[in-house]
Structure formats: C-alpha cells, structure tokens
Amino acid sequence: MLPIGTVAPDFEADTTEGRIRFHEWLGNSWGVLFSHPKDYTPVCTTELGAMAGLASEFAKRNVKVLAISVDPVDSHHGWSKDIAEVTGHAVNYPMIADPELKISKLYGMLPASAGDTSQGRTAADNATVRTVFVIGPDKQIKLVLAYPMTTGRNFDEILRVIDSLQLTAQKKLATPANWKPGEKAIIAGSVTNDAAKELFPQGWDSPKPYIRYVEVK
Structure with missing residues (x-):
C-alpha cells in the first residue's frame, strides 16, 4: 500500500463521466479516491449512495470524489441505477473502470500476481480493493484507510479527517x-x-x- 506523504500516482482511465487523467482532473482541489472490489456488492452499494448524499459537504471543502471498481463502465452504469434505488441518492461523481486491474495494482491494492483482467474474479478475490485515499492539492497522499468487506465505511469520519487535514495544513x-x-x-x-x-x-x-x-x- 502506498504510504502517506508520497505522491499519488497519476493515471488515465475511463469513467462513468468520460476519460480522465487523474492529476489534471483533480486540479487544485483535495480528492477522495475510494475503491470497491466489485459492482453489485451489498455494502459497497450503500457506501456509494452515502457518499453521493454528502456531495454538498465535500464540495464546500473543495474536495472532489472519485470511486473505483474493477468492473467496466457499462457495469458501473447499471449498478448506479441500483444505488439510486436502494439509497435514494444518485451517484454524482465519476466511477473509474479498472477491468485490467492496472490502477488497483498501481495503488498497491492488488499484487502483481493478480493477473490482468477482472473477468472471473469474485469480490473475495479483490477483497483488498477497499481503501480510501485522501489526496491533497499537492497530489500527496494524506490519509490511507483500508476496510474489510463486511464493514461499511464511515464517511462522516472521512469529513472529520479532511477538516483536520485542512486546518493543520494552514x-x-x-x-x-x-x-x-x-x-x-x-x-x-x-x-x-x-x-x-x-x-x-x-x-x-x-x-x-x-x-x-x-x-x-
């Protein structure tokens, strides 16, 4: 896993909102990159909806949100419909597709031996792709939190940490x-x-x- 204080690796990727280059997309904002082992998983469904419901809170802190799951964009679009139906919040941030597992490996969430395709892999195979990275405007990683598949993330805590990081940066x-x-x-x-x-x-x-x-x- 990438340590705090290192520069978050740049990458290009297809997302539900088009192709992006990460550092360019982030610009001068703070960023939260949070990962998911597979589409259509129950805990992750609640998490993406919860994050969407907090959009105004992240926006007023100048924080951009970016999700990543190993499945392709078409799958993300289908899953987004379920997320909105189940949680009442439509996904309002890009969801990265990582079907070749390149970004998951780049960020140390999967080993090099994981192969080069998400096809045939179960959520359990990708259990380590459940990490939150908070990234500063300087592109450095400020926080890394890894969660088990059975425990939903507390995004109020993520906001609290960002408040602390922004205060102590100033x-x-x-x-x-x-x-x-x-x-x-x-x-x-x-x-x-x-x-x-x-x-x-x-x-x-x-x-x-x-x-x-x-x-x-």
Whole structure:
C-alpha cells in the first residue's frame, strides 16, 4: 500500500463521466479516491449512495470524489441505477473502470500476481480493493484507510479527517483524539513557546509541558 506523504500516482482511465487523467482532473482541489472490489456488492452499494448524499459537504471543502471498481463502465452504469434505488441518492461523481486491474495494482491494492483482467474474479478475490485515499492539492497522499468487506465505511469520519487535514495544513496545529471543528486543537510540537505567543496571542492551556491546547479561530 502506498504510504502517506508520497505522491499519488497519476493515471488515465475511463469513467462513468468520460476519460480522465487523474492529476489534471483533480486540479487544485483535495480528492477522495475510494475503491470497491466489485459492482453489485451489498455494502459497497450503500457506501456509494452515502457518499453521493454528502456531495454538498465535500464540495464546500473543495474536495472532489472519485470511486473505483474493477468492473467496466457499462457495469458501473447499471449498478448506479441500483444505488439510486436502494439509497435514494444518485451517484454524482465519476466511477473509474479498472477491468485490467492496472490502477488497483498501481495503488498497491492488488499484487502483481493478480493477473490482468477482472473477468472471473469474485469480490473475495479483490477483497483488498477497499481503501480510501485522501489526496491533497499537492497530489500527496494524506490519509490511507483500508476496510474489510463486511464493514461499511464511515464517511462522516472521512469529513472529520479532511477538516483536520485542512486546518493543520494552514496553521501550525494538530488535532487531539475525537476532535471536531470548533473544538480546541493542539499547538504543534515543532513550535517553540516564544513562537507560539506570536501565533496564538490568545494563549493556551498546558496540562503538560508538551501539550498546549488552544482555541481555534
């Protein structure tokens, strides 16, 4: 699996909204690339609908959403109808086709030995193609989350992480466990107290010398 901090590999692919080159398509936006082992699988059906229902939340954070499943585009179009019917949300973002498994291998979700076709492969064969990548405008991977096939993803958590990533990209801060927007953050350990006084003149709470909680404005 690709590690955090590396550049997300660029690729060209057919999608339900036409052919794209990934880096060009992403532009100056943040991105969420989330993968699925096969079309017409039950948990993934609920996930793609849930993501579609959160379109406005991702848009206001300048985040583009891109799904990938190993099946071809025609299959994606058929599956999209089921997703809308089951969840009440029509898919409103591109779905990548990866029938030759090239992108799944490129992103480390399948080994080179997986072959070069999705035909004949079951969802269980592709069980490791259930990963969320959050990618920054600099094209670097900021988050990697891999899920088992039996556990649906929590996209509220993805939004929470993006809020943290965007905050800490702008300010010398980190966020504590279970942090949500509006709550206190932690001054980054790399910031000296003298520098912190200039950056955060409102002051901070320090239960330990190495923990400095500060209100975020």
